Amino acid sequence: QKEVEQDPGPLSVPEGAIVSLNCTYSNSAFQYFMWYRQYSRKGPELLMYTYSSGNKEDGRFTAQVDKSSKYISLFIRDSQPSDSATYLCAMEDYKLSFGAGTTVTVRA
Amino acid sequence: EAGVAQSPRYKIIEKRQSVAFWCNPISGHATLYWYQQILGQGPKLLIQFQNNGVVDDSQLPKDRFSAERLKGVDSTLKIQPAKLEDSAVYLCASSELAGGAETQYFGPGTRLLVL
Structure with a gap:
């Protein structure tokens, strides 16, 4: 069993839709939870990070962490074609462990 | 602020050949991955390097991979022989430092194809 499980998709949505992404994990030692965005042929860039269970909002992005269920989510509201990318969840105990990434396409 | 620089961007080699990749981190960043x-x-x-010391290399296949960070700035990763x-x-x-609250900034990557 992988430490971090993420459905690779792909996910295709129309512009303006809500994009819902999620990951599950097995390692209870993870304390920091992050979402990275990776455009084609680019390195990952940090979108959001959270430390504890609960919600965190940043513009059109909302990250949720449920430590009791070992489940994290990312929601993108009013999605735009520029949001088309691969979204990677990542978690840290003493090092980052990444999910496989979900490829999202937002259709204009 | 300049980002993380990597070169080359692409490399194609035959199996059993050697290859090296170079990385220059953001100025002032102590930790390199x-x-x-x-x-x-x-x-x-x-x-993972902290300045010029190795913090974690537990997942590095040491029989063929090596890395160094001389002078605590740029770094080279080598594969010999490639598979x-x-x-x-x-x-x-x-x-900037190591730990869960520290943001990691990624370079564009080097795409390696071994034939």
Whole structure:
């Protein structure tokens, strides 16, 4: 069993839709939870990070962490074609462990 | 502020050949990471440096991979000899310090194809 499980998709949505992404994990030692965005042929860039269970909002992005269920989510509201990318969840105990990434396409 | 620089961007080699990748982190960042990202997978940490010392190299295949960070600034990752399964994107990242609250900034990666 992988430490971090993420459905690779792909996910295709129309512009303006809500994009819902999620990951599950097995390692209870993870304390920091992050979402990275990776455009084609680019390195990952940090979108959001959270430390504890609960919600965190940043513009059109909302990250949720449920430590009791070992489940994290990312929601993108009013999605735009520029949001088309691969979204990677990542978690840290003493090092980052990444999910496989979900490829999202937002259709204009 | 300049980002993390990597070179070359692309490399094609035959199996059993050697190859080296170079990384220059963001100025002032003490921690440098090398990741391997195989197609369809997330990045996997190979090695982490704090200044010029190794913090974690537990997932580095030491029989063929080596890395150094002389003078605590730029770094080189080498593969010798390469195998087909080494085909991947090699990402370098840096952060000011180490730890969960530190943001890692990634370079564009070096795309390696081993034939």
